[in-house]
Amino acid sequence: xxxxxxxWVVTVVGFAVVIAFDFWLxxxxxxxxxxRECTLWVAFYILLAVGFGTGLxxxxxxxxxxxFFAGWLTEYSLSTDNLFVFLxxxxxxxxxxxxRQKVLLIGIVIALVLRGFFIAIGAEAVSRFDWLFYVFGAxxxxxxxxxxxxxxxxxxxxxxxxxxxVRRVLPATDRYHGASVLAKVDGRRVxxxxxxxxxxxxxxxxxxxxxxxxxxxxxTKEPYLVFTANAFALMGLRQLFFLIGGLIDRLIYLSxxxxxxxxxxxxxxxxxxxxxxxxxxxxxxxxAVSLGVIVGTLAxxxxxxxxxxxxxxxxxxxxxxxxxxxxxxxxx
Numbered sequence: 001x002x003x004x005x006x007x008w009v010v011t012v013v014g015f016a017v018v019i020a021f022d023f024w025l026x027x028x029x030x031x032x033x034x035x036r037e038c039t040l041w042v043a044f045y046i047l048l049a050v051g052f053g054t055g056l057x058x059x060x061x062x063x064x065x066x067x068f069f070a071g072w073l074t075e076y077s078l079s080t081d082n083l084f085v086f087l088x089x090x091x092x093x094x095x096x097x098x099x100r101q102k103v104l105l106i107g108i109v110i111a112l113v114l115r116g117f118f119i120a121i122g123a124e125a126v127s128r129f130d131w132l133f134y135v136f137g138a139x140x141x142x143x144x145x146x147x148x149x150x151x152x153x154x155x156x157x158x159x160x161x162x163x164x165x166v167r168r169v170l171p172a173t174d175r176y177h178g179a180s181v182l183a184k185v186d187g188r189r190v191x192x193x194x195x196x197x198x199x200x201x202x203x204x205x206x207x208x209x210x211x212x213x214x215x216x217x218x219x220t221k222e223p224y225l226v227f228t229a230n231a232f233a234l235m236g237l238r239q240l241f242f243l244i245g246g247l248i249d250r251l252i253y254l255s256x257x258x259x260x261x262x263x264x265x266x267x268x269x270x271x272x273x274x275x276x277x278x279x280x281x282x283x284x285x286x287x288a289v290s291l292g293v294i295v296g297t298l299a300x301x302x303x304x305x306x307x308x309x310x311x312x313x314x315x316x317x318x319x320x321x322x323x324x325x326x327x328x329x330x331x332x
Contacts, residue, residue, distance in 0.1 A: 045236030067220035071229035110202025123223035136214035140266030147259035218269035257301030
């Protein structure tokens with residue numbers, strides 16, 4: 001998939017225009033968005049990604065179109081899992097609810113820029129060293145096992161190196177000054193917690209990309225598809241944060257679904273690398289199969305999670321009702 005430079009330029013400028021418009025709306029009226037607003041924005045970004053992928057199907061063919069959709073769905077599901085940590089960061093830094101939109105948007109922009117550098121480095125590396133695909137595959141399988149083995153552990157937020165460096169190098173205040181990232185305290189210019197939490201979200205997302213980037217390289221080797229799938233997955237994540245704030249706790253099997261997807265991609269990556277290295281028994285997995293596994297796993301995970309949480313709530317309500325009915329007899 002050889003693309004002229006102008007395609008990259010137009011793509012990056014297009015993403016920048018959409019994000020700039022989104023930022024203008026947030027800066028103009030800082031507040032917590034309504035459910036209807038979030039629904040419309042999430043639908044807009046999903047339709048934008050679907051439209052882009054459909055265009056690829058017609059222009060570049062079903063192979064690249066399918067690789068984009070498989071990569072986008074994988075990155076979107078992994079990015080959705082990041083919302084758990086974003087929520088912890090927001091609580092850790094006590095971000096005022098009306099400014100959470102701005103924090104998320106800037107943090108996501110930082111994450112997108114950092115992922116862009118990470119993707120460029122990864123694309124150059126895998127083009128020079130084929131054996132890296134074995135490393136990626138093994139890492140994805142290990143990550144999948146770790147997700148299942150440690151799924152009961154409580155997720156905690158810990159400050160990474162970049163965040164600790166910002167705290168140590170820049171003078172900071174513990175007080176928020178509206179939505180400003182800089183403030184003057186006692187005649188001295190300092191950074192506010194707004195900047196700290198933006199850096200926290202952006203750099204923490206990059207740590208999560210350590211498994212999502214190898215995962216998408218297991219679905220497509222095209223840097224353009226890797227970048228656009230990541231960009232579409234991150235855009236709209238802000239609105240999704242507010243839209244499924246209560247629903248996210250009900251997706252109890254999400255980590256198992258993600259583990260299965262990562263394990264599948266890891267095995268696929270190893271098998272295809274063996275195939276290209278001349279191992280006759282190692283098959284190549286068609287992108288249609290990959291797309292079917294990803295979509296099917298996400299669908300089953302979501303339905304099973306919602307059914308399980310509904311049954312648990314009904315059982316808990318029945319226990320409360322039964323306890324209330326027995327209470328008078330016990331008193332007598």
